[in-house]
Amino acid sequence: MSTNTSSNIIYKSTLVASVGGLLFGYDTAVISGAIGFMKIYYQLSDVMTGWVASCALLGCIIGAMYSGKLSDQVGRKRVLMLSALLFIISSVGTALAPNLWIFVIFRIIGGMGIGIASMLSPMYISEMAPAAIRGRLISIFQLGIVTGILVIYFVNAYIAGIHDESWNISTGWRWMFGSGVIPSIIFILLLLSVPESPRWLAKQKRNNEALAILTQINGTHAAQKELESISESLKDETPFSFSEIKEPQLKQALIIGILLAVFSQITGINAIMYYAPEIFKSTGVGSDSAFIQTILVGVINLIFTFVAIKYVDLWGRKKLLLLGISGMAICLFIVGFAFYTQQQGYLVLIAILGYIACFAMSLGPLTFVVIAEIFPTKARATAMSVATFFLWLAVFLVSQTFPVLIGSIGNAYTFWIYMIVAVITFLFIWKMVPETKGKTLEEIEKTWEK
Template identity: 50%
Template sequence: MNETAIKSRAFNGYTVLYSIVAAIGGFLFGYDTAVISGAIGFITTRFDLEPGMVGWTVSSLIIGATIGAACSGVLSDKYGRKKMLVASALLFSLGAFLSALPPGVTGLVIARIIGGIGVGMTSTLSPLYIAEISPARNRGRLVSIYQFAVVTGIFVTFFINAGIAGIGDDAWDVEYGWRWMFGFGVLPGLLYLILLAFIPESPRWLMKRKEAVRALDILERMNGKEAAKSELDEILNMKEEEAGSVRELLSPALRLPLFVGIVLAVLQQITGINAIMYYAPEIFKQTGAGTDAALTQTVWIGIVNFGFTLLALWLIDKAGRKLLLVVGSVSMTICLFMIGYCFHTGNTGYMILFFILLYVASFAISFGPVVWVMIAEIFPTRIRGRATAIASFSLWAADYAVSQTFPMLIEGIGTSRTFWLFTVISVISVLFCVKVVPETKGKTLEQIERQWKERGR
C-alpha cells in the first residue's frame, strides 16, 4: 500500500468499535492492579501476614499472568485471537468470583492465579488484535486505547475501593470489605465476555490460515473496498517472505526487535510503577496518613494516570514513540530520585505526593502506552502472536519480581534506598531509549517488518 493511500485512511467506525471492545481487556488488567492496593492492608490484618507473604499474595496474580502471557501466543496463533480473548474473559471472571470467597489466604492466592491467567492472556492479545486491525496512520492511537482502558480500570477501581471501605468500620473492612472489592470484578469480566461476541477475527490471522475471503470481507467493512484490496495485497506479499517459525525470531533480521521488545517490557515494570500502583496506600501510610487519607491520596494517582494517558493518546501518533519514551523516562528518573530523597530527609508531607503524581504522569505519557504499542507492532505477522507473548511474558515476570520484593526491600534497605534503586534502573531506561529504540510512527506493520530485515542484512 503506498504512503498516500495509508495517509488518506481516517478512523473507521468499525475499527474504533472493535478496538474499544478488545481494549476492555485492559480494564480488567487495571482493575486487578488497583483492587489489590485497596485490599492488601485489610488482608494483611485479617490473615496476619508477614512481608514475604504480603508480597506473595499481591504477586500471585502475576504468576498467573505470566503463565497466561506465555501460553497466549501459541494458542492464539493456533485457535485465533478472538477465541483466546473469550477464554481470558472467562478466566478473569472466575478468578474475581473465587477471590471473594476464600476462608484462608491459600484459597485467595489460587483464585488470583486463575484470574491472573486471564489477565496475562488479554495483556498480550488485546494490543495484538488492535494492531492487526488498525490502519498505520492511527495504529499508535488505537493500540493506546488498551493502555487507556488499563488506567480507566485503575481510576474507577480506586473509587470503588474507597467507596467499599467507607461502608463499614475497620473491622467490617478486615472481614468483608476486601471480599466485595474482589467480587465486584465479576461485572466487567462478564461485560467483556458479552461484547467479544460482536467483534470479528483478526484479518491478518485469517490470512495466515489461508481464509482470504473472510479476511477481505472484514478489511472491506473496516477500510472500504479499495483500501482493503491494497492492504490484502501487501499482507500477501509479506506472507510469501516469512518463514513463519519461532526460530525466525533468532535470525539476524529479527534478533534486534525481539531484544527491543523484551527490554522495553521489562523496563516498563522494574522502574517502579507497580510498586506504586500495588502498594500506594501503604506508601502513603509511611508518610503518616491514616487509612482514609491514604486511600484518598491513592485516588489522586488514578486521576493523574487517567488524565495523562488521554494526553498520550493525542501525542503518540504526532510526537512519535521514541520521543515520548525519552522525555518520559528522564522525568521518571528525576521523580524517583526526589521521592527517595524526601523519605531520606524525613520530608514526608505533600512533597512526596507531588513527586509520586509527577512520576505517574511521566509514566502515563511514555512507558505506559508506548511499550504496549511497540511490542504489538514490531514483529512479523505469522509469528507476531508468539513473539508478543515472549515480550509479555518478560513484562509479567518483571512485574512479579517488583511486586514480590517491594515489601521486603522496604523492610530490608528502607524506603529511600528502594526508590533510589528504581532511579538507577530508570537511568538505564533513558540510555536504552536514546541509543536502541527505533521510531515506528506512521509505518504499516509490513513496512516495520521490512525495516528490520534491511537493518539485519
C-alpha cells in the first residue's frame, strides 16, 4: 500500500466533506447581500428584518439536534447527502417563494441542512483521519466554510450589479438564494465517490468493510491495530442512550464541548460577520466601500484559516486557542475604545480585521476540531449533536441581541462586553480544555477514563 494512495483517499474524503462546510458558509452568508433588498420589497420592520435574517438558525438548531441519532442509524454519508438535498430544496423554494412566510419555511429547511453539515462533516473527517494530521484535516472543514462565505459575497455583488436597484428589489435577491442549487448538486455527486466512515462500519459490525477502508488510509499493519482498538472501544454493545451522558467521563467531555461551542460564538464573531456592512457604515464610510470592506473581512478570514491548518498539529490545539483568544480580546478592546473616543475610520477596520484573523486561526476551526475529537466513539454522534445544538443556540442569541445591545448601550460597551467574554473564554481554555494533538480517537477516549 503506497502512502500516496492512502493520502489520496483521506484528502479526497476530507475535501468532499468540506464541501458541506462550503454550503454551510454559502447558505448562512447569502442573507447578507439579500436582506437590504428584501427589507424594501416586503417593507419589513426592524423586528421582522431580524427574524428574516436569522430564521434559518432555527433550522440549524433542529438539524444539529437530530443528525447525530440519524447518522448512527443510517450512516454518516447518507445523512450528509440528506443535508445537500435540503440545501437544494431550500435554494429553489426561497428563490420562488410567493410570499414571506413560504420564504421563511424554505429558509428553515436550508437551516436544517446547515445544522446537519456543521455537525456531521467534521465528525466524518475525524473518523477517517490518521491521528498525526487529524487537526489539520478537520480545520479544512472551516476552510470550506470561509470559502463558501467569500464565494457568496462575490456572487451577491455580481448579481446586485447585473441591473439597477429596482430589479434587485423585485428579483435580484431571489437569484442570490437560487444560486445555492449549483454547489448543492456538486456536493451530492462528490459524496457518491467517497467511502463510509470506518468507525461507523465497525459499530455496525461490518468489520471487513471497515478494515478495507482503514487499510487504504493507514496501510495493512496499522489498519489492523486501529480496527482492534476501535472494536475494543465499542465492546459495550448496549446502544447508546441519553441517560449515559451522566457518566462522569462523558459528562466532563460534554461540558467542555458545550462550553467551547458556546464561547466560540458569544465572543461576537457572528455579530461581526452578519452585520459587517452596517458596522462599517456606522464608522462613516459609504455603502459601496462598506461592501468592499466586508469582502476584505472574508479574505482575511480565509488567509488566517491556513495558519490554523499549518500549525494545529505542530503546536497543538490548546496553544493556538490561547494565542487566538488573547488577540481577539485585545482587538475587541480597541474596537470599543475607537467607538468610545469616536476615533472611527481605519482604526475600527484594522481592529476588526485583527479580530477576524485571530478568530480564523483559533476558535473558528479549532472548536470543530476539539468537539470532533473529545467524545468516545460510541457516544460521538449524540454528544456532538448536543454540543452543535448549543453552538447554534448561541449563534441565534448573538444575532438577536447584537442590534438590541447596539441600540441600548451603544457600540463601545457592546464590544467591551464581548471582550470580557473573551477573557473568560481564555481562562476556560487554559484550565479545562485537554490537549488532543497526535492521539488516536481511542487514546483520547482512554484519557477520560483516568
